[in-house]
Amino acid sequence: MNAGGDHADDxxxxxxxxxxxxxxxxxxARPLYYALYALQHRGQESxxxxxxxxxxxxxxxxxxxxxxxxxxxxxxSLAGSTGxxxxxxxxxxxxxxxCAQPFSVSFKSGSLGLSHNGxxxxxxxxxxxxxxxxxxFTSDGxxxxxxxxxxxxxxxxxxxxxxxxxxxxxHGSYSLAITHDDTVLGVRDPMGNRPLCIGRLEDGYVLAxxxxxxxxxxxxxIRDVRPGELVVxxxxxxxxxxxxxxxxxxxxxxxxxxxxxxxxxxxxxDELVYEVRRKLGRKLWEESGVESDVVxxxxxxxxxFATGYAxxxxxxxxxxxxxxxxGGIEFAEGLMKNRYVGxxxxxxxxxxxxxxxxxxxxxxxxxxxxxxxTIIDDSIVRGTTSTQLVELxxxxxxxxxxxxIGAPPIVAPCYFGIDMATRDELIASDKSTEEIRDRIEADSxxxxxxxxxxxxxxxxRADLCLGCVTGEYPFDVEGEATDRPVxxxxxxxxxxxx
Numbered sequence: 001m002n003a004g005g006d007h008a009d010d011x012x013x014x015x016x017x018x019x020x021x022x023x024x025x026x027x028x029a030r031p032l033y034y035a036l037y038a039l040q041h042r043g044q045e046s047x048x049x050x051x052x053x054x055x056x057x058x059x060x061x062x063x064x065x066x067x068x069x070x071x072x073x074x075x076x077s078l079a080g081s082t083g084x085x086x087x088x089x090x091x092x093x094x095x096x097x098x099c100a101q102p103f104s105v106s107f108k109s110g111s112l113g114l115s116h117n118g119x120x121x122x123x124x125x126x127x128x129x130x131x132x133x134x135x136x137f138t139s140d141g142x143x144x145x146x147x148x149x150x151x152x153x154x155x156x157x158x159x160x161x162x163x164x165x166x167x168x169x170x171h172g173s174y175s176l177a178i179t180h181d182d183t184v185l186g187v188r189d190p191m192g193n194r195p196l197c198i199g200r201l202e203d204g205y206v207l208a209x210x211x212x213x214x215x216x217x218x219x220x221x222i223r224d225v226r227p228g229e230l231v232v233x234x235x236x237x238x239x240x241x242x243x244x245x246x247x248x249x250x251x252x253x254x255x256x257x258x259x260x261x262x263x264x265x266x267x268x269x270d271e272l273v274y275e276v277r278r279k280l281g282r283k284l285w286e287e288s289g290v291e292s293d294v295v296x297x298x299x300x301x302x303x304x305f306a307t308g309y310a311x312x313x314x315x316x317x318x319x320x321x322x323x324x325x326x327g328g329i330e331f332a333e334g335l336m337k338n339r340y341v342g343x344x345x346x347x348x349x350x351x352x353x354x355x356x357x358x359x360x361x362x363x364x365x366x367x368x369x370x371x372x373x374t375i376i377d378d379s380i381v382r383g384t385t386s387t388q389l390v391e392l393x394x395x396x397x398x399x400x401x402x403x404x405i406g407a408p409p410i411v412a413p414c415y416f417g418i419d420m421a422t423r424d425e426l427i428a429s430d431k432s433t434e435e436i437r438d439r440i441e442a443d444s445x446x447x448x449x450x451x452x453x454x455x456x457x458x459x460x461r462a463d464l465c466l467g468c469v470t471g472e473y474p475f476d477v478e479g480e481a482t483d484r485p486v487x488x489x490x491x492x493x494x495x496x497x498x
Contacts, residue, residue, distance in 0.1 A: 015194070015261065015417040016101070017042035018115040019213055020084040020177035020184040022233035022240075023204035027051070029078035031206075031217050032085040036066045038216040039209055041263060042117070043087035046100035049075075050113030051083030052182040054235075057111040061086075061100045081204075082184050082235055084177040086115035089419065102179075103143045107151045110181040114150070116143040117209055118173035118194045119417040121477050122488065126169055146170060154180070163187060163230050164245040171488050172475055173254075173416035173465075175225070177207050184233040191252035191474055192227030193416055193465055195268050204237030210266040221267055227251050250484065252465040252474035255453055256418060259407045260301055260378045271457070274304050279456040280406045280448060281308025281376065288446030289318040290402045293371035296334035298361070298378075298389065305406040306331060306376040329374070334367035334393070357388040369397030372443075379407045380436070380447075381420060383427035387440040394441075403440065405447045408469040409433065415477050420468060 017039030021028045032049045047069040048061030058078045062069035066087065086101040102113040120126075123142035126149060131137065135148045149169060153162035159180055173193035178185045186207035188196045199206045199214030199221050206214055211221045225231055228246035233239075254261075257268055264274035284305065295313070297306035314328030338360050373393055380386050390401045409428035414420045423429045427436055437445035450469060454461045462484065467473035472483035 015042055015419075016089060016115075016117040017087045017209045017213075018084065018117050018175060018177040018196070018207075019086075019209070020115070020179070020186060020207040020233070021082065021201070021204060021217075022184045022206075022235060022237045023081040023201070024237040025081060026203065027079060028081050028083040029075045031201075032083050033066065033070055033075055034216050035206070035208060035213040036085045036087050038213040038263075039087050040066055042209060042261065043089040046088045047086065048088075048100055048102050048115075049078055049083055049085045050102040050104055050179055051078040051080035052111070052113075052179055053080035054182050057104060057106070057113060057179070057181075059102070059104045059113065061102065063100065080182065081237065082179065082182045082233070084113055084115050084179050084184060086177075101143055102177075103139075103141075103147050105144075105147050105151055107155070109151075109154045111179075112147055112151055112154075113179040114143055114147045115177040116146060117175045117196075117417060118189065119415060120145065120170050120172035120174065121415055121475050122171040142172075146174070146176070150178070159183070159185070159232070160230065160243050160245070164243075167228070167246050168489055173252075175209060182235045184235075186225055186231040186233075188225045188227055188229055190228035190246040190248040191250075191465070192224075193252050193254055193474070195254075195257055195262065196225040197267075198222045198225055198231055198240065201237075205233050205240050207231060207233070210262055210268070212263045212266045215265070224269060250460075251463040253457075253459065253463060254416070254418075254465045255457065256407070256414075256468070258457060259453075261418075264304055269457075269459075276456060277301075277304035277406065278308035278311070280453065281305035281310075282312040283452040283456055284376070284404050284406055284446075284448050285309045285312035285316075285318075286320075287449060287452055288404060289313055289316075290374060290404075290444055290446075291318045291372075292329055292374045292400065292402055294330045294332050294334065294367060295374040295376060296332050296367065297376045299333070299335060299337040301378045302376045302406070305378065309374075309376055309404065332364075332367045334364050334373065335361045335375075335389075336364060337361055357385050358392065361389070361392065363392050363396040365396045368393050371398060372400035372402070373398045374402040374404055376404050376406065378405070379410060380405055380427060381410060382425055383436060383440055386442075390440050390442050400443045402444045403437075403442045403446075405445075407448055408450050408453065408466075409436075409447050410468050412468050412471040412480075414468045415473065415480075416465065416467075416475065418468070 019035040047066045102115045120142040175194035175196035176187040199219040201219045230243040297303040310331035472481045476488040
């Protein structure tokens with residue numbers, strides 16, 4: 001849930017954001033810095049930039065937010081017109097600087113920098129094979145595994161073949177921004193689980209997790225990088241080449257990007273995220289609308305859902321009939337967010353963690369007092385925040401409190417880059433919707449169906465990653481079921497002519 005954006009741990013936490021630029025003449029550091037600001041929502045634990053000036057690689061990586069990780073002098077020291085950047089929330093590897101990115105390595109054939117959004121499910125096996133071959137690792141993160149494997153392949157092969165062979169060895173979700181000396185490249189896993197797009201700047205090209213970063217640089221979105229595709233930017237910013245290295249029968253786009261993670265002003269799969277969320281809100285009304293006096297979002301990610309829900313409610317009644325009156329349900333901002341309580345807020349006891357929502361959200365009494373209220377949120381993870389929200393709104397005078405969720409129940413963990421929770425911590429893993437409603441003490445509770453999500457995304461269920469809401473995954477995860485035939489790659493090093 002968006003409301004739980006701190007150590008209350010009652011929300012899916014962001015993955016990572018990657019960016020790469022190749023410019024004609026000017027230094028890449030400042031555009032990368034601006035782009036990382038645009039991707040800050042995807043990771044707040046560390047930020048880093050790697051550039052190349054045609055002769056040597058330069059790197060600056062620090063813990064903290066983008067604004068804290070870089071000073072003016074740091075950017076000035078990052079010379080070169082090509083480079084990559086990364087913002088991180090850890091999903092694999094320790095929470096320390098050794099796992100911060102971009103990860104840099106130098107070897108006989110040059111230097112590599114690598115930014116990774118996603119999570120490999122066979123990193124340990126590949127690491128063991130590389131370690132047995134003499135590779136020394138400085139972190140326990142999966143990004144270093146990719147970097148070492150690619151570096152080994154580059155000793156014997158050209159760039160394209162080296163990337164292809166690495167893609168055949170790693171299994172899981174990844175969108176990568178890579179520097180090989182002064183060449184920037186982007187790679188998306190064959191299932192397209194994590195987003196990656198390419199854009200055109202006035203003096204070059206950019207790769208980014210989201211199009212909002214391209215907008216920040218006054219660029220133009222060209223398209224999404226295709227699943228299994230390699231994009232190689234020309235070092236002088238004059239163009240790019242693409243190579244379809246791996247083909248898959250279906251995709252496994254993460255539906256949660258549209259529900260929660262991506263910025264609403266980003267475009268993914270040719271759809272503005274804001275409009276997709278409005279569609280999801282309309283579907284929510286169609287499936288489980290309840291007549292109430294006011295509908296209000298949990299800020300900020302519930303807002304687009306709530307506007308779509310209210311618009312649909314103005315057209316039809318809860319039972320599907322044409323609404324004859326001109327009222328519908330009032331949309332109102334009934335919860336005000338304190339934006340200065342973030343992830344670093346210290347809550348030493350469980351009771352304080354459970355009550356922390358009061359520091360972050362304050363109900364507007366005049367909006368809810370004496371009324372039946374429908375609260376719209378994007379998801380429920382542990383249920384702690386939802387319980388507190390219902391209690392807050394009741395204490396502010398609401399006569400009825402209904403909760404509508406713009407995603408299906410989260411019943412299983414994510415292994416592909418979202419730090420969500422374990423099964424034991426997920427309230428929906430072993431409780432029915434009615435049991436959850438009783439726990440959070442709402443008058444009614446409804447989630448959006450999986451089919452409605454697929455319809456709103458104009459996608460087949462077979463082309464989405466729905467593991468967290470079905471318990472069946474598109475990758476081969478030990479001990480878990482799959483939702484399709486999956487052939488895990490061999491961790492053995494491929495032959496040079498493969």
